[in-house]
Amino acid sequence: MTLLLSVALFGIHSLMFYLLKINTDSYSYSLLELYGFFTPIAVFIIIVLIFVHRKNKDAVGYAFMALTCIQMAANYFMLHPMLQQNLRPQKINFFILFALFLAMETIITARILNNKQ
Known part of the structure; x- marks a missing residue:
């Protein structure tokens, strides 16, 4: 599901850039x-959470928080070159993608936690 949603989001995102004629030549990524990357x-993260859920249902929330912290650190290292440049649209684009993927992960984690199996 995550992979299909990512492909769909990529298509929509690319189409928006094309239709709005946004020049991304100067973007870092x-x-x-x-x-x-995302x-x-x-x-x-989702595969690990499913594995944790099968082994210990009570640890899923903790695993999600730990993996999200690690993800945020990785995102910072990827974002760091963009922070050096003065390209606000590029930074907004990065944070929108980060928020979309974080929301996707959170929704799937909530579904895993609410699963009564």
Whole structure:
């Protein structure tokens, strides 16, 4: 589900950039690079949470918080070059993607936690 949603978001995002004629030549990372960064991390987090849920249902929330903190650290290192530049649209684009993937991970984690199996 996460992978399909990521592909759909990438298509919509690319289409928006194309229709709005947004020039991304000066961006530190292309859309493909950003989605290539966020998607595997999201898939990895969800796989780990499913594994944790099978082993110890009470630890899913803690695992989610720990993995999200690690993800935020990785995101900072990726964001750092953008902070040096004065390209506000690029920073907004990065944070929107971060928020979308974090929301996706949070919703799936909530579903895992609410699963009564």
